[in-house]
Amino acid sequence: MQHERKMIIGGNWKCNGTLQSVKDLVNNVLNQAEYDSNKVEVIVAPISIHLSTVKALANDNIKVMAQNVSATGNGAYTGEVSAEQAVDFGLEWVLIGHSERRNVYGETDAQVGTKVARAQANGLNAIVCIGEHLEQRESGETNNVLKTQLDAIKGSVQDWSKIVIAYEPVWAIGTGKTATPAIADETHAYVRSWLSENVSAEVAQATRIQYGGSVNAKTAPELIQQQNIDGFLVGGASLKPEFKDIISTMNTYPEASA
Numbered sequence: 001m002q003h004e005r006k007m008i009i010g011g012n013w014k015c016n017g018t019l020q021s022v023k024d025l026v027n028n029v030l031n032q033a034e035y036d037s038n039k040v041e042v043i044v045a046p047i048s049i050h051l052s053t054v055k056a057l058a059n060d061n062i063k064v065m066a067q068n069v070s071a072t073g074n075g076a077y078t079g080e081v082s083a084e085q086a087v088d089f090g091l092e093w094v095l096i097g098h099s100e101r102r103n104v105y106g107e108t109d110a111q112v113g114t115k116v117a118r119a120q121a122n123g124l125n126a127i128v129c130i131g132e133h134l135e136q137r138e139s140g141e142t143n144n145v146l147k148t149q150l151d152a153i154k155g156s157v158q159d160w161s162k163i164v165i166a167y168e169p170v171w172a173i174g175t176g177k178t179a180t181p182a183i184a185d186e187t188h189a190y191v192r193s194w195l196s197e198n199v200s201a202e203v204a205q206a207t208r209i210q211y212g213g214s215v216n217a218k219t220a221p222e223l224i225q226q227q228n229i230d231g232f233l234v235g236g237a238s239l240k241p242e243f244k245d246i247i248s249t250m251n252t253y254p255e256a257s258a
Contacts, residue, residue: 005208007250008164008231010127011044011238012067012095022050025239026057033244035251037061042247043127044238045095048081055090065093065127068101071114083122094119097129097149099170109152117156127164127210127233128153130191134171143190150194160203164210165191166233172213174235181222184211188228217245224250
């Protein structure tokens with residue numbers, strides 16, 4: 001069966017890199033990646049002070065994304081970068097609600113919803129992260145947790161074509177643990193069913209759902225074969241040469257499944 005949705009891979013560089021290492025990463029890894037941009041979208045998220053460098057060096061097919069966006073607009077908000085400023089800078093994408101923002105910095109579901117609204121109001125595409133902790137997974141609460149997180153953004157979205165959902169089980173981020181392909185696909189299927197019930201069947205079919213959580217060149221090929229996995233949000237491996245291999249894995253899937 002042909003995969004209807006365009007594959008999307010994000011590289012979340014988190015708080016890593018020097019000016020030189022970032023230049024090397026763009027020149028030696030990103031710009032060397034081989035993929036069909038009609039089938040695969042590649043987006044990377046450096047720290048804010050590296051955005052202009054990456055934007056200048058990356059080839060035209062690679063999109064550059066902010067790792068966060070302010071819940072407030074312009075004004076007396078020290079340390080923030082507004083959605084308006086992201087647009088003015090030429091960005092098209094922002095990352096919202098990553099588990100580290102939620103867990104380390106205390107972002108609530110409501111704040112995530114506000115940030116999504118700010119992105120939507122300014123025409124930005126957003127990768128919105130959701131995911132459960134290990135104890136929630138083990139106690140069978142996964143779908144309830146995801147429902148709560150999705151319910152919190154529902155009222156903020158007018159244009160679902162500008163939303164990508166990244167399912168990132170918190171217990172698999174940076175731990176080396178990866179959800180099995182079957183578990184990941186089952187959870188993605190739940191997210192798609194939530195979209196169908198709460199938005200529309202058309203949006204459920206069209207919305208791309210990424211998997212994140214210790215994705216690497218070894219785990220990617222089997223994960224990407226799953227029906228409901230439309231790509232990856234990659235953390236640590238996106239800082240390494242193997243990011244090229246993960247991208248090329250995605251490039252082959254739509255053809256292989258035709």
